[in-house]
Amino acid sequence: MNPDGINYLDLSDAFLKGDWEAAVNGIWSPLYPLLLSIARFIARPSPYWEFAVAHALNFVIYLFALAAFHFFLCQWLKDRQGRGADSDDADTQPDPAWLFLGYALFIWASLNLITLSKLVTDMCLAIFVYLAAGLLLKIRNGSHSWVLFALLGLSLGLGYLAKANMFLLAFVFLTAAGLCIGKWRVLFPRLAVAFLFFCLVSSPFIISLSKAKGRPTFSDVGKLAYAWHVNNVTKFNGVTQFVHWQGEQPRNGTPKHPTRRIRDVPAVYEFATPIGGTFPPGFDPSYWHEGIKIYFDVAQQVRAMFHSLTLYYQLFLLQGGLFVGWLILLLGGQRGWKTLNPVLQQWPLLMPAFTALGLLLIMGHLEFRHCAPWLVLMWMGLFGGCPLPRTRDYGQRTKHIIVAVVIFLAILVSHSTAREFGKGLRPLIASDQPAHPQWEVANGLEQMGVHAGEQVAHLRNSNRADWARLARVKIISEIPPSDIMQFWTASERIQSEIIETLFGTGARAIVAETPLDVPVEGWKRIGQTEYYAWIPDR
Numbered sequence: 001m002n003p004d005g006i007n008y009l010d011l012s013d014a015f016l017k018g019d020w021e022a023a024v025n026g027i028w029s030p031l032y033p034l035l036l037s038i039a040r041f042i043a044r045p046s047p048y049w050e051f052a053v054a055h056a057l058n059f060v061i062y063l064f065a066l067a068a069f070h071f072f073l074c075q076w077l078k079d080r081q082g083r084g085a086d087s088d089d090a091d092t093q094p095d096p097a098w099l100f101l102g103y104a105l106f107i108w109a110s111l112n113l114i115t116l117s118k119l120v121t122d123m124c125l126a127i128f129v130y131l132a133a134g135l136l137l138k139i140r141n142g143s144h145s146w147v148l149f150a151l152l153g154l155s156l157g158l159g160y161l162a163k164a165n166m167f168l169l170a171f172v173f174l175t176a177a178g179l180c181i182g183k184w185r186v187l188f189p190r191l192a193v194a195f196l197f198f199c200l201v202s203s204p205f206i207i208s209l210s211k212a213k214g215r216p217t218f219s220d221v222g223k224l225a226y227a228w229h230v231n232n233v234t235k236f237n238g239v240t241q242f243v244h245w246q247g248e249q250p251r252n253g254t255p256k257h258p259t260r261r262i263r264d265v266p267a268v269y270e271f272a273t274p275i276g277g278t279f280p281p282g283f284d285p286s287y288w289h290e291g292i293k294i295y296f297d298v299a300q301q302v303r304a305m306f307h308s309l310t311l312y313y314q315l316f317l318l319q320g321g322l323f324v325g326w327l328i329l330l331l332g333g334q335r336g337w338k339t340l341n342p343v344l345q346q347w348p349l350l351m352p353a354f355t356a357l358g359l360l361l362i363m364g365h366l367e368f369r370h371c372a373p374w375l376v377l378m379w380m381g382l383f384g385g386c387p388l389p390r391t392r393d394y395g396q397r398t399k400h401i402i403v404a405v406v407i408f409l410a411i412l413v414s415h416s417t418a419r420e421f422g423k424g425l426r427p428l429i430a431s432d433q434p435a436h437p438q439w440e441v442a443n444g445l446e447q448m449g450v451h452a453g454e455q456v457a458h459l460r461n462s463n464r465a466d467w468a469r470l471a472r473v474k475i476i477s478e479i480p481p482s483d484i485m486q487f488w489t490a491s492e493r494i495q496s497e498i499i500e501t502l503f504g505t506g507a508r509a510i511v512a513e514t515p516l517d518v519p520v521e522g523w524k525r526i527g528q529t530e531y532y533a534w535i536p537d538r
Contacts, residue, residue, distance in 0.1 A: 032124050164221050263498065305364065321409070322409070348381075
């Protein structure tokens with residue numbers, strides 16, 4: 001389970017309990033955990049099967065994303081037939097080949113970039129990106145019904161509830177819709193309807209979040225991401241920690257309520273109250289980072305953008321076959337500078353796609369999954385602008401090029417799927433490791449007397465403590481990974497003092513992954529795992 005997934009599952013607990021105050025979070029958007037809560041309510045899984053139910057939900061969301069993409073692709077084909085690269089060849093495109101290309105792009109972006117193995121909200125976002133893009137093309141093709149604009153606003157609002165960056169991009173889609181209409185008398189009332197529905201969907205959460213934070217906000221994720229990845233607020237030894245900001249750099253402000261540092265060497269932090277969740281610093285980073293300030297520094301911004309450009313370059317290399325195929329189709333029309341005109345006509349797709357990719361560039365942090373739906377829009381826009389002359393031979397050549405691109409994408413998907421399958425299969429066939437170590441830790445703690453609802457301390461990276469979620473225990477104090485070796489190499493007296501400090505936070509047990517080359521006297525091994533627990537007698 002990925003760290004984001006644990007926090008989304010914790011949020012789904014709040015929805016199931018009707019704890020709306022806990023469900024309002026400055027970092028994690030509400031739609032995905034709401035869907036998780038519905039899936040858990042229907043399936044009512046035990047802790048052992050909870051992760052499986054969550055992954056099954058991912059597949060259901062994937063099917064909805066496929067349906068949304070099908071709608072978008074149908075509108076793209078209609079737009080292609082209506083406009084074409086020019087008026088002479090609008091009906092000569094091999095539609096089956098374009099269908100294969102479209103679905104191949106969708107599958108590649110969904111399975112390679114987003115993947116179904118992680119509990120993240122990007123697939124949810126993709127649904128509403130594809131819907132909004134399809135509606136945008138429908139508007140450009142002359143459909144100006146009120147219902148259409150209401151659906152556009154609804155899609156953008158739900159997209160914001162799926163992922164906060166859609167709040168800003170919603171205005172890019174609305175602007176593009178207005179430019180597609182052109183006529184002022186038609187434009188303003190319909191955009192007003194779209195904006196109204198966007199506000200009806202998004203405003204309840206925005207108002208609740210603003211009330212909880214005591215200031216107007218639609219999300220804190222952008223602010224914190226900039227502080228972490230551009231201003232390097234919590235970077236130690238070149239690694240961003242995301243937690244335990246103590247206001248080390250005055251330029252970044254003063255924390256109002258940080259995690260409590262109760263020992264310096266090694267660092268020990270306590271965070272039992274007032275935030276819930278399996279690991280409170282990860283469950284609501286916006287609370288622990290309240291008071292943080294961001295600032296613009298040219299050198300920092302350049303470094304952050306260079307880092308993002310490096311990742312974009314890697315992504316570009318991954319898409320090399322797509323680029324080559326597109327370039328051949330684009331230049332095959334032999335129109336000189338006029339070749340770019342049909343590409344520029346695809347601005348309704350390219351405009352939101354490049355805006356989203358540009359925002360990710362500025363923020364200094366991106367993962368391939370963040371780019372997925374925007375890359376699909378970009379490539380569909382670029383391929384939609386390929387000029388093709390009206391000749392039978394060239395039509396066949398075009399079909400062969402598209403088939404080659406589809407095969408290239410199929411190879412990428414097959415390689416990624418095989419890698420993920422191998423990753424999942426490896427623990428099952430490894431004879432020296434338990435098949436489900438995280439569950440064995442959770443089950444082992446229960447057998448050792450640590451029950452659901454109790455509090456524990458952790459020595460390691462608590463963001464990845466799946467066992468804590470499975471055991472339904474709350475991590476309330478920790479020694480972070482950056483300081484963990486200082487504990488294991490300390491004298492027996494110092495270790496005893498630190499253990500006493502950790503138990504002084506109210507922890508029922510201390511759980512640790514011990515290095516193999518240090519003594520573990522006093523620690524009890526949990527099953528056959530590499531985890532150990534220190535549990536005092538009651």
